Amino acid sequence: MENKxxxxxxxxxxxxxxxxxxxxxxAYCSSVYHIDQPGNEAxxxxxxxxxxxxxxxSANNTPSPDPVQANGQSDNTGCVIFVVIAIxxxxxxxxxxxxxxxxxxxxxxxxxxIDTSAASISMQRQPEQLSETAELSLxxxxxxxxxxxxxxxxxxxxxxxxxxxxxxxxxxxxxxPEKKTANGLYIHMQYDDIVYTFYFxxxxxxxxxxxxxxxTFLVDGKRLHYSPSFTTETLKNQxxxxxxxxxxxxxxxxxxxxxxxxxxxxxxxxxxxxRQMILPKDQQDALLRQLQLYKGLLLGYGKPAK
Numbered sequence: 001m002e003n004k005x006x007x008x009x010x011x012x013x014x015x016x017x018x019x020x021x022x023x024x025x026x027a028y029c030s031s032v033y034h035i036d037q038p039g040n041e042a043x044x045x046x047x048x049x050x051x052x053x054x055x056x057x058s059a060n061n062t063p064s065p066d067p068v069q070a071n072g073q074s075d076n077t078g079c080v081i082f083v084v085i086a087i088x089x090x091x092x093x094x095x096x097x098x099x100x101x102x103x104x105x106x107x108x109x110x111x112x113x114i115d116t117s118a119a120s121i122s123m124q125r126q127p128e129q130l131s132e133t134a135e136l137s138l139x140x141x142x143x144x145x146x147x148x149x150x151x152x153x154x155x156x157x158x159x160x161x162x163x164x165x166x167x168x169x170x171x172x173x174x175x176x177p178e179k180k181t182a183n184g185l186y187i188h189m190q191y192d193d194i195v196y197t198f199y200f201x202x203x204x205x206x207x208x209x210x211x212x213x214x215x216t217f218l219v220d221g222k223r224l225h226y227s228p229s230f231t232t233e234t235l236k237n238q239x240x241x242x243x244x245x246x247x248x249x250x251x252x253x254x255x256x257x258x259x260x261x262x263x264x265x266x267x268x269x270x271x272x273x274x275r276q277m278i279l280p281k282d283q284q285d286a287l288l289r290q291l292q293l294y295k296g297l298l299l300g301y302g303k304p305a306k
Contacts, residue, residue, distance in 0.1 A: 126303050127194055134196055134298055136249035141295040143256060144288070151296035154289055168192045171293060175286035181205050181238065184283045185258070185266070187290035191297060198294055200251065201244040202228070202266070209239040210270030218265035219257050226254070241268075252291075259288040 008015050012029040025032050130138070146154075158171040168190055172178075176186040183204045190197050202215055214227040228243035247255070258264050264279035296302065 126191060126297070126300070127196060130298060131195060133248045137198070137252050138295065138298045140249060140252045140256065141291060141298070144259075144292055144295060146292040146296045146299070146301075148296075148301050151293065151301040154293045154296070155302065157289075158293060166192070171290075173286045173290055175282050177203050177283070178242075181235075183266075183277055184279060185287060186283065187255075187287055187294075189290070189294060189297070196294070196297055198247050199244055200247040200255065201242055202226075202268075203240065203242040204268045204275060205235065205238050205240045206275065207238055210241060210268055210273070210275060212241045212243075212268050212270050214269050215243075216267040216269060217254075217258060218267065219261045220263060224254055224257070255287065255291060259284055259291060 009026040009029060009031055011031045012026060023032055127134075155171070157174060159174065161170045161172075162168070163170075169192070171189045171191075173186055173188065176188065177184045178186055178188075178201065184202075186201050186203070188199050188201070190199075204210065204212065209232060211232075212230045214225065217224040217226060228245045230241050230243050232239060232241050234240075258279070261284075264284065265276055266279055267274055267276040
């Protein structure tokens with residue numbers, strides 16, 4: 001039977017010829033096409049209709065992916081890639097924010113953060129070298145003990161507040177009577193990358209101002225005189241008088257005697273009359289913890305381990 005020229009090959013463009021049977025094979029690239037009926041002159045003219053859906057049959061008779069399905073897979077793949085990229089961008093974004101917070105970067109001049117985690121200790125800036133007075137204080141503090149684990153605990157309890165604009169960190173005792181009606185003693189500290197500053201404060205609140213001139217500590221029966229400058233402020237119907245001064249090595253010995261004493265009586269000496277109180281045990285313990293924390297700072301326990 002005479003072969004009839006039908007159509008060009010969909011793969012290579014070569015012209016196809018009808019073959020006996022239901023298979024047409026491209027003589028150039030060997031692509032194979034199937035038809036429903038044996039080829040003859042009557043059906044050859046309608047073969048274009050029968051080739052619809054058979055264009056994707058490869059030379060080894062394995063159908064290629066349906067174009068519609070392939071496009072669907074491509075669209076799904078594109079969506080997955082988009083979601084993955086979006087997730088990666090979010091991870092990078094929050095990572096940058098976290099890093100900036102850790103480095104203390106800020107856009108505002110008065111931005112302040114509070115960080116009480118133990119891990120944050122190594123992130124705080126601290127002096128590289130102690131001053132002469134700090135070295136002397138450290139020697140006097142040799143009578144109290146502190147290790148890294150206890151330091152981390154005390155540091156967390158002090159609820160350190162860091163001013164990122166000026167890189168200063170403030171440490172306060174949770175048992176401090178400051179800004180309360182409670183009377184007594186307390187210690188607070190601050191440090192930056194240059195120096196540690198250690199503050200000792202006394203406080204007395206009363207209905208009638210004492211006009212305090214100085215304070216006498218009766219420590220286990222022995223008198224210690226302390227004469228700081230006092231500030232007076234009004235709190236509702238009461239008057240709060242307090243001293244808050246920087247303490248150097250010359251006053252460390254006095255504080256050590258106070259925290260180790262069995263009994264401490266505080267006498268606030270006013271212009272016309274005086275008032276006295278026994279130092280509460282919780283305040284005495286808080287003073288000791290603050291001294292231990294101060295010693296830990298001087299020892300460099302807050303710096304990253306080398």
